[in-house]
Amino acid sequence: MASAVEDFPRGGTAKKSTGSKTVVHRTEADNLFQSNEQAETKKRKAGAKDDSKKLKKQKAEEKKVGLTLNAPVKCVEILHVKDVKEGMLMLGCVKEVTDFEVTVSLPSGLQGFLSIKNICDSYTKLLSEQLDSADTEEICSLPHLFYPGMVLRCVVAKLDVTKRGSLSIQLSINPKLVNKSLTPSGLKTGMVLSACVESVEDYGYIIDIGVSGTKAFLSKESLKFKHNNAQELKVGQYLTSQVEEVKNDGRVVQLSANLTTIAQTCAEPKQGWNLTTLLPGLLVKAAIKEVTKHGLILDFLSSFNGQVDFLHMEPEQASSYTKGLQVNARVLYIEPQTRLVGMSLRSHLIHLETGIEPVPAGRERIGEVVKECKMTAMHHLSGGVLELPDKTLAFVHVSQLFAQPEHICRILDFSPMEFKLCTVKSSPLFIVPCCLCYILFSQCFSFSKGTVSVLLSHGMVVHLSDHIKGLVPRTHLSDIVLQNPEKKYMEGMKVKCRVLSVDAENKKLYLTRKKTLVESSLPLFLSYNDTRPGRVSHGYIVSVKDFGCIVRFYNGVKGLVPLSELSSEPIVRPEDIFYVGQVVKAKVLQCDPEKGKMALSFKAVVKKENEETEKPEFDCEVGKVRSRLCGVLDAKVLKKSLNGLEVAILPDEIHAVLPMSHLSDHMSNCPLLWESLQEGDIISKLISASHLKTLTKKPTVRWSLEEGVVAKDFSEITVGLQLVGWIKNIMPYGVFVEFPYGLYLLIYTTNTFQVGQTVIAKVTNLDEEKRRFLVTLKISEVISPQGDAQTRLINGLQERRAVTEMLVMKGMYNSELQQQLAALSVGQKLKLTVDTVNDTGATFKSDALIGATILANKHHMMGVKLTNGQKVGAVVLHVDMLSACVHVSILSKVMGKKKSVRLKYTAMVQHIDKDFAVISLGDTAQLTVIQTCSHLNEIFLSESEKLKAGMTLSAEVIEPSCQELQGLPLVSWERSMPERKRTASENQTGRKGHCFGEILQGTVRTVKPTCIQVTLEDGSSGSVHVSEVVEPAEVRLGSFPTSSVKVGSVVTARVIGGREASSHRFLPFSHPKFTYTISELTLIPRKLNESVDFKPVTAKEKLSSYTAGEEITCFVSKFNSDRKSLEVTTDPSVSGTVELLAMTTDSKDIGHPEKLYKLGQAVRARVVEASFPPHRFVLSLTGVHKLEKGSITLGIVTNIQPQTGLLVKLPFGGMGTVAVTDLADAYRPNPLAVYNKDQFLRCYLLDNENDKWQLSLRPSRYEKAKPEKDPEVLSVNKLKAGQIIRGYVKSVGEQGISKKKKKESKKARTDDNDSGVEVYFREEEDKEDEGKPAKQVTSSASCPSRLQVTAGFSWDVGLSSLKPASAAQEEDSSDGEDQEGSTKVKKEKDKKSRHEQEQEKKEAEKALIQREAELMDPNLRPQDAAAFERLLLASPNSSLLWLQFMAHHLQATQIEQARTVAERALKTISFREEQEKLNVWVALLNLENMYGTEESLKKVFERAVQFCEPMPVYQKLSEIYAKSNKIKEAEGLYKTMVKRFRQNKEVWFSYGTFLLQQGQSDAASNLLQRALKSLPPKESVDVIAKFAQLEFRYGDVERGRNMFDKVLSTYPKRTDLWSVFIDLMVKHGSQKEIRALFDRVIHLSVSVKKIKFFFKRYLEYEKTHGTPQSVQAVKEKAIEFVEAKGTEGTK
Secondary structure (H helix, E strand, O other): OHHHHHOOOOOOOOOOOOHHHHHHHHOOOOOOOOOOHHHHHHHHHOOOOOHHHHHHHHHHHHHHHHHHHOOOOOOOOOOOHHHOOOOOEEEEEEEEEOOOEEEEEOHHHOEEEEEHHHOOHHHHHHHHHHHHOOOOOOOOOHHHHOOOOOEEEEEEEEEEEOOOOOEEEEEEOOHHHHOOOOOHHHOOOOOEEEEEEEEEOOOEEEEEOOOOOOEEEEEOOOOOOOOOOOOOOOOOOEEEEEEEEEEHHHOEEEEEOOHHHHHHOEOOHHHOOOOOOOOOOOEEEEEEEEEOOOEEEEEEOOOEEEEEEHHHOOHHHHHHOOOOOEEEEEEEEEOOOOOOEEEEOOHHHHOHHHOOOOOOOOHHHOOOEEEEEEEEEEEOOOEEEEEOOOOOEEEEEHHHOOOOOEEEEEEEEEOOOOOOEEEEEEOHHHHHHHHHHHHHHHOOOOEEEEEEEEEEOOEEEEEOOOOOEEEEEHHHOOOOOOOOHHHOOOOOOEEEEEEEEEEOOOOEEEEEOOHHHHOOOOOOOOOHHHOOOOOEEEEEEEEEEOOEEEEEOOOOOEEEEEHHHOOOOOOOOHHHOOOOOOEEEEEEEEEEOOOOEEEEEOHHHHHHHHHHHHOOOOOEEEOOEEEOOOOEEEEEEEEEEOOEEEEEEOOOOEEEEEEHHHOOOOOOHHHHHHHHOOOOOEEEEEEEOOOOOEEEOOHHHHHHHHHOOOOOOHHHOOOOOEEEEEEEEEEOOEEEEEEOOOEEEEEOOOOOOOOOOEEEEEEEEEEOOOOEEEEEOOOOOOOOOOOHHHHHHHHHHHHHHHHHHHHHHHOOOOHHHHHHHHOOOOOOEEEEEEEEEEOOEEEEEOOOOOOOEEEEEHHHHOOOOOOOOOEEEEEEEEEEOOOOEEEEEOOHHHHOOOOOOOOEEEEEEEEEEOOEEEEEEOOOOEEEEEEOOOOOOOOOOOHHHOOOOOOEEEEEEEEOOOHHHOOOOEEEEEEOOOOOOOOHHHHHOOOOOOOOOOEEEEEEEEEOOOEEEEEEOOOOEEEEEHHHOOOHHHOOOOOOHHHHOOOOOEEEEEEEEEEOOOOOOEEOOOOOOOOOOEEEEEOOHHHHOOOOOOOOOOHHHHHHOOOOOOEEEEEEEEEEOOOOEEEEEEEOOEEEEEEHHHOOOOOOHHHOHHHOOOOOOEEEEEEEEEEOOOOEEEEEOOOOOOOOOOOEEEEEEEEEEOOOEEEEEOHHHOEEEEEHHHOOOOOOOOHHHHOOOOOEEEEEEEEEEOOEEEEEOOHHHHOOOOOOOOOEOOOHHHOOOOOOOOOOEEEEOOOOEEEOOOEOOOOOOOOOOOOOOOOOOOOOOOHHHHHOOHHHOOOOOOOOOOOOOOOOOOOOHHHOOOOOHHHHHHOOOOOHHHHHHHHHHHHHOOOOOHHHHHHHHHHHHHHHHHHHHHHHOOOOOOOOHHHHHHHHHHOOOOHHHHHHHHHHHHHOOOHHHHHHHHHHHHHHOOOOOHHHHHHHHHHHHHHHHHHOOHHHHHHHHHHHHHHOOHHHHHHHHHHHHHHOOOHHHHHHHHHHHHHHOOOOHHHHHHHHHHHHHOOOHHHHHHHHHHHHHHOOHHHHHHHHHHHHHHHHHHOOHHHHHHHHHHHHHHOOOOHHHHHHHHHHHHHHOOHHHHHHHHHHHOOOOOOHHHHHHHHHHHHHHHHHHOOHHHHHHHHHHHHHHHHHHHHHHHO
């Protein structure tokens, strides 16, 4: 054994590693799985001779540093979670162990989590091997390695933030991290270290103590392991061990594991402990240095300071601690930065040989709410210690502490590290939800509202509070099984659940979202004691077997439904009918609570329901009359539920339900009636609405049944019949209406009704064949019964009085006050005393109404100044019995003497109370009550449509004193518009609707580019035209005026017109058919002045005010794609058109005219034509309104005439022609070939003859700087002798050749006998002819004429004057006058020889031609800046020119000039040329990368991303980095790209290419996996195939082949991928592999056409690379394939 121990170290003599290096590298070890052996080896090899010196120096430095880092603290605090840092060493206790994680209790009540991957390297390696291979030996799971109460030394590996924002402490016990500060030379005998088993040997264990270069051995004989009876350690098992022997300078260590010895061993100074190597869990002898209010400061190991907080002082000895007292202390934690050492004096931590109790007494009390807790100690920075009533001590954190004498607390947890100390929370705001949660656990069937936290594969986690969460199993997410629950539930969504079961022991809570279970009103089976035979309840199926179904209820209660009880029909296979998760209604047949068994039946439930349906619903005897269905009934209240009443129909005690919404026609009365009714009360005048279990008390429904206005079946329905019903349910697409006798109907409507609202429906269509009918709820089509509004008003007020009487009679509240309030009525006058006065109103007191709240709002005390204590008179507006509140008014107009009532009044709304309102009738001081809805079907779409206090109405008195209204007048009413003083222009308008010039207030509903929709105060709609938003002078070109107005803002507007309701056509107010449905408004401040009187302007008057050529501001309304025109508007009544050619003068923009302007944009236009009638308003946006000579315009080619030229359509109805000589500045053959029909041209207007324009396309006409190769010849006088001119043949006749139009050509002289016909030669640009000397061309015999005509005329005397080409080169032809003029000019010239003059002329002409050729040659690069500037004038959007210009400056090392050119380019290039701009940005990035700094490159990149599409810019910069070999920057940018553009597969391809080019194949494989997770699943195949291609090109060919094989094995019919695979294999594979691949392809199960394609490729390959035998073999395979297909077809 000894020899085996000696054999462990291998290699040479170990060198001591320097401590200073250890300290430096301690904070850099981020990778917990990375081995440091290589680094340590290098350290051992370096500087062996200087070790002793460095060690002495290090100790001196550590001592010096220790004096500053380990200084005593001023105030002792507990360890807060904010003080926890990564790398912090702590002592912990195992609290809970699961398969993959260990929960560890830390000091001060903190909690950490130890993951399975953070145990040790050997255990992690075993895990990896088991994942890779199934044959690896079985490893121990975490429950076999750890147990509750086990003490661990751990290090904080990572601090995570959970989804709910709390901090999660991730721990590690890897010895390499816990003991990383230790070195082999620092290991001493007696040291207590934490370790893990690395391997199991025959005689012992190799132990990993985390010290590099040291092997530790633990013999089985010395093992004393208390908690494992098997005495066998496993790989990865944690243990605390003691160093028994150190050999070979620390390279071999012998350990022991006797828990008793280890627990009693104290660390000693001779062991060489310092601040760097100090470990948690060490037991030290210490002396109390200082006693503070909040803890102790200790001195240990000669010179170290430690602190003990109040949680770790022994409570019984707290008063006996004095300065200088010697104590034993256990190190709890070491703060890594300040080296603060936390220590404990608690006995259960000092004497660890007995272990820590894993389950403290009283742990079952977690969650309990405890009252009357007293504070025993308070520590302002940490928290407080409370004493519970049973003398248990509890700690409450300072953040949850409130100053109060007694506390109500909730026990959160028990901390093993602070033994017998529980953690509580004391907060008034926290106790209420805690109590609710506690009740929630005790009543598992209760309802809970929660928030969806996360969707898992097996269900959904719902957070009910900050500390309680539950699981909704996947089968309980809905009544049916959801295939895609993520479409219904989203994170953060609020949901209502019902608790299914609670497992308090395992802290598990199960919920259900099944609607049937959540809304079930049947008895709940919470235990087997609730399951009496005959009871029916809702449950859900958990298992379907051959012998029946197992149904589960709440709290694990379940029963069996035998096969015979599943249905009245025989069922052979239950799984065909029922499914797991199905909600069912089951009846209890038998139950045995003691054994937990129950027999259920589905069949009995159905049978019972059928019997109840067949029975008479109820029979009620009133005298001798028996009422059956829909009879008038009385019922007794049995129970009040949240949504209604459970009643028993008298006298037979038949149970039924009366929903709350069926207590009245007025929805506001229903809650009042429900509140006043109590158990045992008798309700009269009930009727059965549709079936036995539902009743109604709606008076209108009862009236319809009494009058017979009801349909019992389809045969009674007729068109025009009106049925009374109520809203049963509301869906997004419509409402379900229920009628008596069980009739349901779906009505498609977008109106907003209320569930339970009474409605009247009118039958509009009837289909007897399909037994279908349609109804409508529109108020305009449904006629209310005569007197319906007054009847409903009286019924509603009688219901409210009944509520008052019941409250007074039962004395449910303050009976005396209730009687006094019940005696009050609307309009009654009171004497009050002012109590308080504020901005919102005033409150009053009355001796007769003590305890009541009497108030008047500010509208009911306008003009009256009140002071506290003042006596005033008031009139009652409304009395609220439930809240004991009285609303009054002290206005003089309602307090005055009442006058007699007339027939009609203008009434004002004084008070609104839901369905009812109190109004005052004119100046009569009379008040009365009305309904806020005049029709049953009436709804309010917006707040502005509802009645409000202060609104005026038109009222008509029906009865001056109505007994049912307690003497108040009974009136009918309708809305009226407020009157105001009219101007002279307004008197001409009608009386209906809003008047012209009226100033109104409204709320902006919608904002569109060309108009604003406004909802006015009276509920009507208004529209504001874009031209009426701001002052015309303030409109900026290109702006959008409507964008300055925000939705929801309140605006002041003035009426300037109106629109038809149907067509929205603008109409003046004088129009006789105007319906005043939509008012046309203006927001211009100038027009809102009431003193300004203006008249309505008609469209005719507006158009007449415009003159041709006038420049006006208009607004774009839309682009008409059919007509290719732009529609604009200048006024609500005026709209005009801009034809396509009048929109712009740039032919590049005309290709996409719809992109030139945006809706609502302000533009300047010139009037072309304005007339009425016919209504014609034409505008131009080019700045001109008519065609003028010498101007430039756009045209469109309508016809191409070979002999004449182009026929062009011009703006404003003009037409023009372009002659062939005006097509370009230079001659070219076949000039019309480049033009097409409907092509847009930029034309110059030459002249107008007979309304037809002569046009020119010469660039020199509109670009003066453009050089002309063949200038225009407008007259003969412009020609000069010797001038070379070129042109086109117009005709060829006997007398000569004439030209279509004079153009610059070479002119020749004629003899005196010349006929005078101008002859023009078509001269070819032959450089060889130009280069020949003149003397070589002397006669017609030696060189034929350049004009050669083979047919068409005879060579007669008329052509005898023609000279050959040599003569044409020497002289220019002209007529006689020209000849004489040229002779005079020549005489006046310098006396030079004829030959010299000719030579000079030829040289000048040659230089000119060469210069022209240089300018016209696109391949010739300019040589100076001026040349570039000239080219850029012609092509400002050409990025190629700009880049060449930049390169020109860079060649001269002019960096700044190149940057300037780039900036110019970015400003000059049109914003529509996105690619051109991107090219310049890329060039600028290249420039900054080569010549700039990182900062300048970053700035350019940020600008480029801002102005261009981000993704191309990122790609270009990454390519620049890669080409310039900046690998790190490129990789960083690619990582950013795959995060930002993860949905773009091109980014993943670029990154993959980069990685493979760098030789990082593994990284590319990982990138592929990330790409597959980020991209949609449908892209997966293409992505894998692309990465496989990249592997072929840049990576491993074998890996690429394997990737293709896997993809094509899964998707064998992707012939496109097969084709790509074949191409790659032909290029990179061997012949054997290629032939094998072809053989696979030709046997695919795809179409014959595709197989034929692959056979052709196979044959081509063999012909190129194979032999005749292989070619023949392919042909034979093809024949076999064809024969096989033929055989299959025959079969």
